[in-house]
Amino acid sequence: QSVLTQPPSVSAAPGQKVTISCSGSSSNIGNNYVCWYQQLPGTAPKLLIYENNKRPSGIPDRFSGSKSGTSATLGITGLQTGDEADYYCGTWDSSLRGNVFGTGTKVTVL
Amino acid sequence: QVQLQESGPGLVKPSETLSLTCAVSGFSISSGYYWGWIRQPPGKGLEWIGSIYHSGSTSYNPSLKSRLTISVDTSKNQFSLKLNSVTAADTAVYYCARHIQTGLQLQWEDYFDYWGQGTLVTVSS
Numbered sequence: 001q002s003v004l005t006q007p008p009s010v011s012a013a014p015g016q017k018v019t020i021s022c023s024g025s026s027s028n029i030g031n032n033y034v035c036w037y038q039q040l041p042g043t044a045p046k047l048l049i050y051e052n053n054k055r056p057s058g059i060p061d062r063f064s065g066s067k068s069g070t071s072a073t074l075g076i077t078g079l080q081t082g083d084e085a086d087y088y089c090g091t092w093d094s095s096l097r098g099n100v101f102g103t104g105t106k107v108t109v110l
Numbered sequence: 111q112v113q114l115q116e117s118g119p120g121l122v123k124p125s126e127t128l129s130l131t132c133a134v135s136g137f138s139i140s141s142g143y144y145w146g147w148i149r150q151p152p153g154k155g156l157e158w159i160g161s162i163y164h165s166g167s168t169s170y171n172p173s174l175k176s177r178l179t180i181s182v183d184t185s186k187n188q189f190s191l192k193l194n195s196v197t198a199a200d201t202a203v204y205y206c207a208r209h210i211q212t213g214l215q216l217q218w219e220d221y222f223d224y225w226g227q228g229t230l231v232t233v234s235s
Contacts, residue, residue, distance in 0.1 A: 002155060033214065035221035037156075044205055044225040045148075045156065051219060088156055092211070092220035098171050099146075099158040099209075099220050 003028060004089055004102035011108040012079050020074040020105045022089030028100055032092045034072040036065055039086045048087075049074065081109050112137040114206050114226035122200075122233050128193040132206030132226060133186075139164050140184045146209035146222060147180065147191045149202040157202075161209045162189055169211075196233045203228040 005023045012018045024030065034052050037045040047056050049065035052072065064075045072089055089102035118130035132145070139145060146161035160170040162180045170178050174193065182189040193200060207222035 031216075032218040032220065037222075044228050045222075046225070047221060047223050050210075050221045050223070051214070056223065090156075090221060092218035094218070096172060098169065099161075099211075101156040101158065104155045 002103045003093060003096070003100050004091070006087075006089060006102040006105045008103070009106045009108065011110055013110045014079055014081065016079050017075065017077045018079060018107060019076075020087055020089075020107070022072040022074070022102045024070050024072075024091065026070060027095040028070075028091045028093040029067065029072055030070040031094065034065065034067050035090045036063075036072075036074045037088045037090065038083075039088065041085070045088065076107070079107075079109055083107060084109050112208060112224040114208070114224060116204060116206050116226045116229040118229060118231070120230060120232060122196055122231060123235050124197055124233055125195055128191070128196050128200060128231055128233070130191045130204055130206075130229065130231070131188055132190070133188045134208075135187070137208070138184075139182060139187050139189065144169070144209035144211050145182065145189045146207050148205045148207060148222065148225075149200075150205070150228075151199075151202045159191065159193075159204075161211070198233050201231065201233045203230050 010018045036049040039045040052067040053065040062077045093100045113135045115133045122128045144161040147159040179192040205228045207225040
């Protein structure tokens with residue numbers, strides 16, 4: 001049972017925008033940095049966002065991250081069919097003293 | 111470019127020990143960073159298993175700690191996972207990854223930036 005809660009799925013048409021929420025608590029998101037991963041079907045997760053809103057080299061600026069209080073949000077603009085994947089948030093949990101992942105959200109391009 | 115590759119048996123019998131190795135190329139483990147293991151049961155989400163620093167210091171998921179050993183071999187530039195007394199619930203794709211874990215401005219930064227391709231381990235008799 002993950003301590004970070006995400007919606008199971010979100011969907012939108014090509015070119016549109018989607019947002020994915022990640023809800024936690026003061027022991028994780030509230031006092032630590034958040035990251036986001038993209039997992040394309042049958043592949044390993046790939047880092048999309050770190051330090052709440054920074055993108056690693058090679059990640060397009062269509063992907064953005066933000067954090068407010070005990071929640072974080074991943075935004076994807078200009079949605080493409082290649083964005084169909086599972087997305088996970090992640091952070092450190094000070095109470096569990098370990099890394100935690102969100103429950104995961106499947107993005108579908110209609 | 112940092113690359114990681116998992117290796118080990120794809121089938122383990124219940125009650126036995128699951129053993130995997132992660133070979134790292136393009137970066138020397140001795141240079142620093144934590145190195146971690148993550149697993150994903152079929153059709154389910156990600157679970158952090160544990161991580162090891164290049165010096166050998168370890169950090170384990172409390173739910174697995176009693177069955178888990180992670181070690182590092184800097185001479186071979188690889189690190190390993192041993193999970194004993196396995197059951198069907200341990201069936202998963204196991205990933206190794208470079209683990210960034212630092213304190214920044216009173217907050218912890220914790221993420222995995224380079225991942226192996228993953229290896230499926232099935233626990234079955």
